[in-house]
Amino acid sequence: xxxxxxxxxxxxxxxxxxxxxxxxxxxxxxxxxxxxxxxxxxxxxxxxxxxxxxxxxxxxxxxxxxxxxxxxxxxxxxxxxxxxxxxxxxxxxxxxxxxxxxxxxxxxxxxxxxxxxxxxxxxxxxxxxxxxxxxxxxxxxxxxxxxxxxxxxxxxxxxxxxxxxxxxxxxxxxxxxxxxxxxxxxxxxxxxxxxxxxxxxxxxxxxxxxxxxxxxxxxxxxxxxxxxxxxxxxxxxxxxxxxxxxxxxxxxxx
Numbered sequence: 001x002x003x004x005x006x007x008x009x010x011x012x013x014x015x016x017x018x019x020x021x022x023x024x025x026x027x028x029x030x031x032x033x034x035x036x037x038x039x040x041x042x043x044x045x046x047x048x049x050x051x052x053x054x055x056x057x058x059x060x061x062x063x064x065x066x067x068x069x070x071x072x073x074x075x076x077x078x079x080x081x082x083x084x085x086x087x088x089x090x091x092x093x094x095x096x097x098x099x100x101x102x103x104x105x106x107x108x109x110x111x112x113x114x115x116x117x118x119x120x121x122x123x124x125x126x127x128x129x130x131x132x133x134x135x136x137x138x139x140x141x142x143x144x145x146x147x148x149x150x151x152x153x154x155x156x157x158x159x160x161x162x163x164x165x166x167x168x169x170x171x172x173x174x175x176x177x178x179x180x181x182x183x184x185x186x187x188x189x190x191x192x193x194x195x196x197x198x199x200x201x202x203x204x205x206x207x208x209x210x211x212x213x214x215x216x217x218x219x220x221x222x223x224x225x226x227x228x229x230x231x232x233x234x235x236x237x238x239x240x241x242x243x244x245x246x247x248x249x250x251x252x253x254x
Contacts, residue, residue: 036070
C-alpha cells in the first residue's frame with residue numbers, strides 16, 4: 001500500500017506544513033507545481049528532499065489559481081487545460097531530474113480533482129497531457145485519482161496506469177464520494193481516528209460515511225493532506241497503524 005501526501009505548497013516567505021519531516025514518513029509525494037501553490041525554489045528543495053529519501057515524486061497539477069489555492073472550479077477549455085497541465089508537469093520534472101529523480105505520476109489538485117470525477121472534457125484534457133508527455137519523454141506516467149471517476153476511466157482507455165486513491169482524513173457521503181470541504185464532517189482531524197479509518201480502508205475495503213453508513217472503497221494509495229494541522233503526527237499515526245496491521249508500505253510508482 002502506498003501512503004501519499006501533498007507537499008511543496010509553500011510560496012516565497014509563506015510557509016505551509018513541515019515538508020522535510022512529512023517526506024520522511026510517506027512513500028509518495030504530490031508536489032505542487034506552481035499554479036495553486038509552490039514557487040521554483042520550493043519545488044527544487046522539495047524534489048531534492050524527496051529524491052534523497054527515495055520518495056516517489058508526483059506532479060500535483062491544478063487550475064491556474066494561486067489566490068484560491070486551486071480550490072475554485074474553472075470552466076477552462078480542454079485544450080487550454082491540457083497545455084496548463086503540460087507546463088506544470090514539465091517544470092516539476094525538470095527539477096526532479098536535477099535532483100536525480102523524475103516525475104512518475106500525476107494527481108490533480110483541489111477543484112480539478114473533484115471536477116474530473118464527472119467532467120469528461122476536463123478529465124480527457126488531463127489524460128491527453130499525461131499521454132503526450134509520456135510519449136515524448138519515453139516514460140510511463142501513472143494517474144492517481146478517485147475510483148470510478150471519469151479521469152481513471154479515460155486513463156484506462158488510453159492505456160495509462162490508473163491508481164485508485166482513498167482519503168483517510170476526509171469525510172465521505174453514502175455514494176462513496178468525498179464530502180465538499182465546507183460540509184460538516186468533511187475534514188477529520190483526530191490522528192487516532194484517521195489512523196483507524198486508514199486501516200479499515202486497507203484491510204476491510206470500507207469507510208464509515210458522514211451519516212453513519214458503511215460504503216466500500218478500493219484503494220492502492222492512501223492520502224493524508226500536508227496542509228492539515230498536525231499533518232506530520234497524522235501521517236506517522238497512519239503509517240504506524242498500517243504497519244501494525246501487517247500492511248507493507250511502498251510506493252506504487254517505479
